[in-house]
Amino acid sequence: MHRGLVLLSITVLQIVSCFITAAVPAAEISMGEAAARYPGIVFLNGKSELKVALTFDDIPDPYYTPAILDILNQKNVQATFFVIGNKARNYPEIIKRIVDEGHCLANHSWDHPYLPRLSARDIQDQIVSTGSLLFNITGSRTEFFRPPYGAMNDMVITAANRLGYKIVLWSVDSNDWKGYPPERVLQNILGAVKPGAIILQHCGNDGTLKSLDTLIDTLRQRGYDLVTIPQLLQLESNPQKVIHLVVNGRELTAPVSPYLTDSNRTMVPLESTIKLLGCEIKTARGDTIIAVIQNHITVEFYNNSAHIYRPGNTRLSKIIMEEPVAVKQNNVMVPVRSLAKIMGLELVWHGKTKTVILTQP
Ligand SMILES: [Zn+2]
Numbered sequence: 517m518h519r520g521l522v523l524l525s526i527t528v529l530q531i532v533s534c535f536i537t538a539a540v541p542a543a544e545i546s547m548g549e550a551a552a553r554y555p556g557i558v559f560l561n562g563k564s565e566l567k568v569a570l571t572f573d574d575i576p577d578p579y580y581t582p583a584i585l586d587i588l589n590q591k592n593v594q595a596t597f598f599v600i601g602n603k604a605r606n607y608p609e610i611i612k613r614i615v616d617e618g619h620c621l622a623n624h625s626w627d628h629p630y631l632p633r634l635s636a637r638d639i640q641d642q643i644v645s646t647g648s649l650l651f652n653i654t655g656s657r658t659e660f661f662r663p664p665y666g667a668m669n670d671m672v673i674t675a676a677n678r679l680g681y682k683i684v685l686w687s688v689d690s691n692d693w694k695g696y697p698p699e700r701v702l703q704n705i706l707g708a709v710k711p712g713a714i715i716l717q718h719c720g721n722d723g724t725l726k727s728l729d730t731l732i733d734t735l736r737q738r739g740y741d742l743v744t745i746p747q748l749l750q751l752e753s754n755p756q757k758v759i760h761l762v763v764n765g766r767e768l769t770a771p772v773s774p775y776l777t778d779s780n781r782t783m784v785p786l787e788s789t790i791k792l793l794g795c796e797i798k799t800a801r802g803d804t805i806i807a808v809i810q811n812h813i814t815v816e817f818y819n820n821s822a823h824i825y826r827p828g829n830t831r832l833s834k835i836i837m838e839e840p841v842a843v844k845q846n847n848v849m850v851p852v853r854s855l856a857k858i859m860g861l862e863l864v865w866h867g868k869t870k871t872v873i874l875t876q877p
Contacts, residue, residue, distance in 0.1 A: 542669040544632045547685045550668050557677050558668075561687040562712035562748035567741045569748040570595040570731075571686065573624055573662065573718045576603055576610040580719040584728060585610075589617055591732045596684075596745040597719075598624035598662045601646030608653045615654045620744040622660035622684065623647055632669040639675045647679070651769050660684045660745055678847075680772055684745055686716035693718050698727035706734060714748065760871040761852070763792040772847045774872065781839045782872055783849040786817060793859065793876060805848060815858055817841065817850065822858045 550558045562569065570588075575581045575597050588595055597614050599621060604611050614621055625631070625642040634642070643661060650658050661681040663672055668683070676683050688708045692701045701723040705715055717724050735742060759774040759782050760767060768774070774784040787797055790807050798806040798814070805817045812827040819841050824832045835858050839851040852872050856863040864873040 542671045544667060544669050547666045550673060554673055558673060558683040559749055560685050561714050564711045566711050566739050567743050567748055568709060568713045568715060568735060569743055569745050570715050570717065571598060573598045573716065575599055575719045576607045577719055578607065580725060581610055583725055584719055585613060585617060587728045593732055593742045594618045594744050596620040596622055598622045599646060599650060600624050600628050601626040601649050604649055611653045620746055621650055621658055622662060623658045623681065624662050625664050628664045630665060630667055631663050631672045632667050636671050636675060639672055643676060643679055648769050686714045688713045688715045690715065690717045692721045692724040695721060696723045698723050702727045702731055705731060760869065762871060762873045763789055764876055766792055768792060772844050777839055782852045783842060784852045784855065785847040786850045787848065809859055824858065
């Protein structure tokens with residue numbers, strides 16, 4: 517081989533390997549490690565009480581999901597279903613049925629990728645697209661996320677947490693996806709089940725479907741209550757304090773829900789609300805966020821006040837916030853009444869549905 521060519525190929529290889537090193541995402545962490553490192557965010561199981569949760573992944577499909585729902589209905593059992601977004605798109609009526617029959621719906625990504633290989637942006641898209649689809653079908657938010665294959669790195673956990681999700685893994689694996697017969701699926705679960713267990717099954721196998729009846733009976737004979745994930749984890753949530761926000765006719769779904777403070781003021785995420793209004797965030801530095809609103813008017817948001825400027829930097833006015841700005845899951849939260857005043861919006865409060873409606877006049 518020509519010497520120059522060898523040199524050249526070595527250089528190219530070096531460049532390529534540098535690039536690969538730089539592109540390697542955060543290291544993968546095991547399920548146990550994730551639960552230990554992120555208490556209150558990542559869950560392998562519930563408390564040691566005589567309760568277990570049946571969970572069904574990779575739903576919906578037109579055959580197994582309805583058949584499993586029939587059995588659960590007959591046995592009066594509520595379970596948790598982890599949804600793949602691009603499947604749910606085709607079967608919205610099955611998704612509605614799951615909610616109507618009292619089960620818990622949860623997020624299992626858009627198309628079941630191996631998340632640790634994705635960029636932070638793509639991980640977020642996987643979660644948000646499924647969450648938004650489920651919100652559009654059911655009118656409620658999903659609170660739990662299960663990464664496909666239980667595969668995670670810090671980026672996956674951070675993304676899910678920032679979007680308001682708890683990560684729900686499992687402590688008992690039925691291994692039903694391997695196509696085992698019903699007896700083997702039963703044995704895999706009953707041999708490993710303990711108080712507080714989260715049991716992993718899938719909608720897509722005869723073994724799962726044909727063992728379900730006996731599984732429920734046997735677990736009950738052993739004294740277990742069969743519950744949903746929120747019942748098993750008994751997380752502190754105060755639905756009274758969650759507020760819906762509709763901006764120019766569109767409900768805000770991400771990244772963090774509006775909430776009521778102790779002094780009864782509604783806080784909303786500043787950046788996503790401003791974006792829904794079609795305004796632009798110019799720059800965010802430190803604790804100052806600068807937004808450009810209509811007619812090139814600029815607003816600088818500070819902790820306790822907002823300053824409004826005309827083009828050419830003439831200050832028009834200063835508005836004191838009715839509640840200091842807060843940060844929740846890395847989002848700047850501002851009191852909605854002050855925001856309406858600053859941006860010149862009409863604000864309507866609908867008490868029955870706990871909804872704030874903001875409209876640009
Ligand atoms: Zn899955």
